[in-house]
Amino acid sequence: MSILRTLLRHAFQSRYFSIAEFKRAQNKADKGRDEKQKDGKKQSPKMKTFKIYRFDPEGNNKKPKMQSYTVDINDCRPMVLDALMKIKMEQDSTLAFRKSCREGICGSCGVNIDGINRLACLHKIRPRGTTKIYPLPHMYVIKDLIVDMNxxxxxxNRIKPYPIPKELCVKSEGDQQFLQSIKDREKMDGLVECILCACCSTSCPEYWWHGHTKPPNDFLGPAALLNAYRWIVDTRDGATHERLSELRNYYNVYRCHQINNCTSVCPKKSALPKRSCRSHAKTEKQLQHCIPTRLQTFF
Incomplete structure (x- = not known):
């Protein structure tokens, strides 16, 4: 039972990120508002301006624009997503954005807030100044803040993000176990937390330049490389050599130049470039090849 509890703790509690802080902020805002309402004290409105990117390819005006909205933040919960929902429900029902869990788990609400990629559900509203909200950069915009994630x-999907057993199951279906020690499981801390919000990849200049070219000559981006490394270090997986062979080309792991934008914006605080370097090192060690001559200038 102690081993099970430890594994569950690792699986559901990331040491890089705690949702408790998010819930405390929301509870504090709700509690303060409720107490003032009980005391009969009416809060004076505190208006906040949001400038939001608007684009509708099926509308009359096909040119993108920035549209301003004002929200009383004393009558709104503390996160940017709360403000977006309030605007949509009370001011403009045509505003389009993605949302789901509202707790930093699903990764749906990734947007660019004041020039930095963030999850709208985890970013607090700044009380002063104007907040500008854009879709994730260098992605095709479907409408407003919704981008094409295909x-x-x-x-x-090209990194095969699923376990490939080391050997065929010889037992009846459902009877075979793939055990892993606590020490081996700890190697994946900071990897399994990825929620595919795309904040990291869309902040990477290398992904801007080479992420949208035709496969296989496209840079997979920080998120894909992080998840590739997650399966490479998984002791239960039996396709390590195949995964490393797939990564070993001019446009995949070698295109990471340690710019570190991805680490700065990651809501889970994963060390993405460091894991990319480890994938590179494992690639060379596993395949026992030298770096091609034209790549030596990068290392």
Whole structure:
């Protein structure tokens, strides 16, 4: 039972990120508002301006624009997503954006807030100044803050993000176990937490330049490389050599130049470039090849 509890703790509690802080912020805002309402004290409105990117390819005006909205933040929960929902429900029902869990778990609400990629559900509203909200950069915009994730998810699918057993199951279905020690499981800390929000890949200049070219000559991006490394270090997986062979080309792991934008914006605080370097090192060690001559200038 102690081993089970430890594994569950690792699986559901990331040491890089705690949702408790998010819930405390929301509870504090709700509690303060409720107490003032009980005391009969009416809060004076505190208006906040949001400038939001608007684009509708099926509308009359096909040119993108920035549209301003004002929200009383004393009558709104503390996160940017709360403000977006309030605007949609009370001011403009045509505003389009993605949302789901509202707790930083699903990764649906990734947007660019004041020039930085963030999850709208985890970013607090700044009380002063104007907040500008854009869709994730260098992605095809479907409408307003909704971007096309098909290319990003297709690149993730190319790394085969699922376990490939070391040997065929000889027992009856459901009877075979793939055991893993606690020490081996700890190697995946900071990897399994990825929620595919695309904040990292869309902040990477290398992904801007080479992420949208035709496969296989496209850079997979930080998210795909992180998840590739997650399966490479998984002791239960039996396709390590195949995964490393797939990564070993001019446009995959070698295209990471340690710019570190991905680490700065990751809501889970994963060390993405460091894991990319480890994938590179494992690639060379596993395949016992030298780096091609034209790549030596990069290392």
């Amino acid at each position: 290319k990003f998810l297709a690149q993730h």
